[in-house]
Amino acid sequence: MTERVYVKKHVLHGNQAIAEENRELFKSKGVLTLNLLSSPGAGKTTLLEGFLNSIKNEINVAVIEGDVATALDAERIAACGAHAVQINTHGSCHLDAKMVSQVLDYFNLADLDLLVIENVGNLVCPAEFDLGEDLRIVLLSTTEGIDKVVKYPVVFQKADAVILNKIDLLPYLSFNVEQFIHDVRELNPKVPIFQISARDGEGVKEWTDWLIEKIHKP
Amino acid sequence: MHEVSLISDVIATVTQSAHERQLSKIHKVKLVIGEYTSVMPESLLFAFDLLKKEPFIESSVLEIETSSGNEFYIDYFEGE
Numbered sequence: 001m002t003e004r005v006y007v008k009k010h011v012l013h014g015n016q017a018i019a020e021e022n023r024e025l026f027k028s029k030g031v032l033t034l035n036l037l038s039s040p041g042a043g044k045t046t047l048l049e050g051f052l053n054s055i056k057n058e059i060n061v062a063v064i065e066g067d068v069a070t071a072l073d074a075e076r077i078a079a080c081g082a083h084a085v086q087i088n089t090h091g092s093c094h095l096d097a098k099m100v101s102q103v104l105d106y107f108n109l110a111d112l113d114l115l116v117i118e119n120v121g122n123l124v125c126p127a128e129f130d131l132g133e134d135l136r137i138v139l140l141s142t143t144e145g146i147d148k149v150v151k152y153p154v155v156f157q158k159a160d161a162v163i164l165n166k167i168d169l170l171p172y173l174s175f176n177v178e179q180f181i182h183d184v185r186e187l188n189p190k191v192p193i194f195q196i197s198a199r200d201g202e203g204v205k206e207w208t209d210w211l212i213e214k215i216h217k218p
Numbered sequence: 219m220h221e222v223s224l225i226s227d228v229i230a231t232v233t234q235s236a237h238e239r240q241l242s243k244i245h246k247v248k249l250v251i252g253e254y255t256s257v258m259p260e261s262l263l264f265a266f267d268l269l270k271k272e273p274f275i276e277s278s279v280l281e282i283e284t285s286s287g288n289e290f291y292i293d294y295f296e297g298e
């Protein structure tokens with residue numbers, strides 16, 4: 001006799017459970033955690049380099065770097081004097097909560113104010129995987145084109161802040177900033193939007209101030 | 219890209235649940251996928267056919283219902 005068994009279980013329930021454990025741990029240690037998302041090369045690491053150099057003496061920051069291969073990004077972070085651990089996903093297109101939980105032993109969380117997780121460069125898959133972060137920061141760079149917001153809506157919908165990077169290149173591009181802001185707001189009406197040049201440092205301070213405020217009163 | 223790992227999770231969950239109920243064969247697995255999940259049904263079907271190796275699940279079919287919204291869950295499975 002064939003029987004039907006109702007499961008009604010989220011496919012990512014395994015990930016979600018571990019993410020909640022991570023979140024509890026971060027909370028108990030008083031660490032604000034960021035999940036930084038963008039497509040490859042949008043400028044996540046460049047932003048972190050500038051940020052780390054500017055807040056070095058104010059807050060204690062550590063970074064988890066997620067990449068398919070190499071420790072290049074962790075080396076760039078370490079060169080800024082911050083503690084960095086590289087996760088190589090060996091082909092996987094995203095970090096998941098378990099990968100993050102497995103490297104947490106490398107940090108002294110109690111000493112940290114902020115833990116930044118730079119996800120694998122990808123606007124699609126990482127959006128599905130909660131890592132236990134407090135805030136999701138999504139970066140788009142002007143060279144990628146304005147249509148990326150409507151083409152990859154999920155990641156923008158779930159963002160706690162959106163950063164438009166490489167505004168120094170605007171004079172050479174047909175990127176309509178007003179339209180960009182409009183498209184983001186359609187998906188996520190209240191999200192703060194920052195316009196920056198991670199390379200030149202323009203606008204980075206506004207984002208940093210916003211973040212520091214979150215650290216002090218999350 | 220991660221459809222294969224998602225399906226291996228689905229198979230693991232269903233397998234465990236089937237064992238708990240002492241079922242020896244699974245005929246069908248039904249998933250519900252929201253349109254905002256960026257999971258590709260075709261890739262899931264492909265991955266399912268690739269991964270259903272164990273004899274008790276090898277003849278089963280995967281059915282996918284698409285819904286609006288963000289959900290992505292195993293609705294039910296059928297077996298004996």
Ligand SMILES: Nc1nc2c(ncn2[C@@H]2O[C@H](COP(=O)(O)OP(=O)(O)OP(=O)(O)O)[C@@H](O)[C@H]2O)c(=O)[nH]1
Pocket residue numbers: 038039040041042043044045046047073120121122165166167168169196197198199200
């Ligand atoms: N012109 C300009 N170039 C930038 C800016 N920010 C980053 N870049 C350049 O963009 C390239 C990629 O920057 P990364 O910081 O490595 O990008 P990423 O998002 O960390 O890349 P992945 O980790 O590989 O996904 C580098 O060559 C940077 O110098 C910017 O504001 N303006």
Ligand SMILES: [Mg+2]
Pocket residue numbers: 044045046073118
């Ligand atoms: Mg990087």
